[in-house]
Amino acid sequence: MDSKQLYQEVILDHNRKPRNWGKLEDASHRAEGLNPLCGDHIWVTLKVDGDKVEGLAFEGQSCAICKASASMMTTNVKGKTIPEIEQLIREFREMATGRLDVAREPNHLGRLSVFAGVKDLPARVKCAILPWHTLHAAFQRQASISTEGDADPMSLNAENR
Amino acid sequence: MSAVISPRALRPTVQAPFDLQRIRKDFPILELTVHGKPLAYLDNAASAQMPRQVLDRLIRYQTREHANVHRAVHTLSETATAAYEGARAKVQRFVNAREEREIVYTRGTTDAINLVMHGYGRAFLGEGDEVVVSQLEHHSNIVPWRMLCAEKGCKLRVIPCDDRGVLLLDEYARLLNARTRLVAVTHVSNALGTVNPMKQMIELAHACGVPVLVDGAQAVPHMPVDVQALDCDFYCFSGHKMCGPTGIGILYGKAEHLDRMQPYQGGGDMILSVTFEKTTYNAIPYKFEAGTPPIAAAVGLGATVDYLSAIGMDNIAAWEHELLAYATEQVGGLPGVRIFGTAPDKAAVLSFEVAGVHPHDVGTILNEEGVAVRTGHHCAQPVMQRFGVPATARASFSFYNTLDEVDQLVAGIRRVQKMFG
Numbered sequence: 342m343d344s345k346q347l348y349q350e351v352i353l354d355h356n357r358k359p360r361n362w363g364k365l366e367d368a369s370h371r372a373e374g375l376n377p378l379c380g381d382h383i384w385v386t387l388k389v390d391g392d393k394v395e396g397l398a399f400e401g402q403s404c405a406i407c408k409a410s411a412s413m414m415t416t417n418v419k420g421k422t423i424p425e426i427e428q429l430i431r432e433f434r435e436m437a438t439g440r441l442d443v444a445r446e447p448n449h450l451g452r453l454s455v456f457a458g459v460k461d462l463p464a465r466v467k468c469a470i471l472p473w474h475t476l477h478a479a480f481q482r483q484a485s486i487s488t489e490g491d492a493d494p495m496s497l498n499a500e501n502r
Numbered sequence: 503m504s505a506v507i508s509p510r511a512l513r514p515t516v517q518a519p520f521d522l523q524r525i526r527k528d529f530p531i532l533e534l535t536v537h538g539k540p541l542a543y544l545d546n547a548a549s550a551q552m553p554r555q556v557l558d559r560l561i562r563y564q565t566r567e568h569a570n571v572h573r574a575v576h577t578l579s580e581t582a583t584a585a586y587e588g589a590r591a592k593v594q595r596f597v598n599a600r601e602e603r604e605i606v607y608t609r610g611t612t613d614a615i616n617l618v619m620h621g622y623g624r625a626f627l628g629e630g631d632e633v634v635v636s637q638l639e640h641h642s643n644i645v646p647w648r649m650l651c652a653e654k655g656c657k658l659r660v661i662p663c664d665d666r667g668v669l670l671l672d673e674y675a676r677l678l679n680a681r682t683r684l685v686a687v688t689h690v691s692n693a694l695g696t697v698n699p700m701k702q703m704i705e706l707a708h709a710c711g712v713p714v715l716v717d718g719a720q721a722v723p724h725m726p727v728d729v730q731a732l733d734c735d736f737y738c739f740s741g742h743k744m745c746g747p748t749g750i751g752i753l754y755g756k757a758e759h760l761d762r763m764q765p766y767q768g769g770g771d772m773i774l775s776v777t778f779e780k781t782t783y784n785a786i787p788y789k790f791e792a793g794t795p796p797i798a799a800a801v802g803l804g805a806t807v808d809y810l811s812a813i814g815m816d817n818i819a820a821w822e823h824e825l826l827a828y829a830t831e832q833v834g835g836l837p838g839v840r841i842f843g844t845a846p847d848k849a850a851v852l853s854f855e856v857a858g859v860h861p862h863d864v865g866t867i868l869n870e871e872g873v874a875v876r877t878g879h880h881c882a883q884p885v886m887q888r889f890g891v892p893a894t895a896r897a898s899f900s901f902y903n904t905l906d907e908v909d910q911l912v913a914g915i916r917r918v919q920k921m922f923g
Contacts, residue, residue: 380892
């Protein structure tokens with residue numbers, strides 16, 4: 342695929358001006374995500390009331406794909422319930438790894454489908470997934486996750502755990 | 503009327519000491535296009551491409567000469583053994599080792615370093631002993647020594663470098679002391695391209711009675727290397743970085759060291775209750791070559807050495823120097839581009855950062871322009887830490903690269919800047 346398809350204006354815009362950038366001081370959940378191969382390193386903080394995410398923020402150092410993915414994640418999940426968000430996390434991961442065809446199969450991803458092209462860039466899939474993986478870790482009360490080793494979202498072991 | 507000078511006209515006038523176009527025809531893979539663009543393969547420090555002469559040798563070996571080596575009396579086993587041992591002799595001459603038996607086949611540089619860690623380090627180093635490495639090392643020349651330190655209670659000491667990526671020799675001299683048992687240093691930095699003053703560093707170590715292991719993975723493909731002139735104790739390199747096959751590398755070791763070292767791996771399906779026969783053990787290099795070796799790869803490495811020798815390592819070094827000078831001028835001249843590694847003596851490696859753009863985005867977009875570069879920490883995280891960046895983009899050249907490919911890289915970086923501007 343052509344990188345123009347992935348580096349669309351919406352992604353470049355979220356990279357330039359990330360939404361919900363920073364840390365929530367009164368966070369109820371937080372997690373750190375690390376992609377050691379790239380050096381992507383982000384922190385996600387969120388405030389959960391009941392099972393509803395009232396607010397969330399992220400910050401860190403990362404490539405454009407990761408930063409835009411995190412930024413769009415924050416705008417898309419705010420106000421949703423944890424089960425709804427877990428559904429989005431699953432769908433996002435399946436889209437990025439090529440197991441969900443957003444054009445043909447029903448899904449809730451909406452504008453997040455701009456990341457569909459990442460499936461053709463295997464080396465960049467983890468960049469796009471990292472924020473979602475980190476958010477999932479925060480729900481699980483897991484302080485820190487990595488895209489490598491046992492926690493690798495791309496690993497076959499991830500499916501079998 | 504003022505003349506408009508194109509960047510192309512500003513190029514240095516290069517008198518190629520060899521026929522570049524003919525050389526390029528030796529490499530079938532260089533004819534590929536990527537995303538409709540001619541491939542500009544600038545990831546040679548990771549792995550270099552293979553010329554037809556080596557490919558042909560592999561096919562000839564596998565179709566007409568293959569059997570297991572050192573095993574049988576039949577014709578093919580003898581042919582295979584002759585080819586395998588013949589390649590060892592070629593490598594010996596290529597790096598000017600004193601004897602053939604000082605050339606040990608390994609899986610690669612990493613394997614060679616691990617062999618020395620196990621066979622020398624674990625046998626002869628103990629608590630409180632010190633191993634000296636440098637800030638510029640690849641992980642493969644750090645991690646084995648960390649493992650040794652953890653096991654034996656040794657200490658790892660690190661030679662620092664300055665902002666150009668040049669090792670501080672005064673600091674190095676101060677690190678050498680009565681507890682120093684080994685210096686393990688890279689000849690050429692894979693992340694920055696710095697060529698370290700190996701001869702001088704080896705002399706300093708030897709003056710303190712300390713042996714030196716040199717990681718030559720990035721040196722052997724790019725310059726003449728003479729292990730006797732260097733007087734190094736160990737020298738490690740990989741076949742695939744010098745246009746040869748993967749899965750084969752070399753440990754050169756002075757016979758006096760290899761002789762007294764412990765074997766790295768037990769061979770064959772030997773039984774635990776039986777001590778290996780002395781004859782299996784005591785002949786070098788075989789005591790380090792347990793199991794069936796990668797015979798075809800070794801034979802291919804022999805052909806690689808022939809190929810490089812025919813071009814001439816001096817010619818290769820000279821042309822790559824031209825490529826580096828031109829690339830440094832063109833890439834370094836782009837606003838917003840920072841080059842890491844500005845040592846006066848450098849191999850053709852250009853590590854850089856485009857302001858405001860993560861190296862992985864740079865790499866993905868350059869790939870769309872047909873330009874293959876490496877992005878990341880280059881298995882040299884301490885180098886990245888020294889320069890305060892998580893990663894860089896790295897263009898690394900080989901003698902088959904052209905000035906046009908440098909232009910293609912520059913055009914690609916301009917596109918990156920436009921997209922992210």
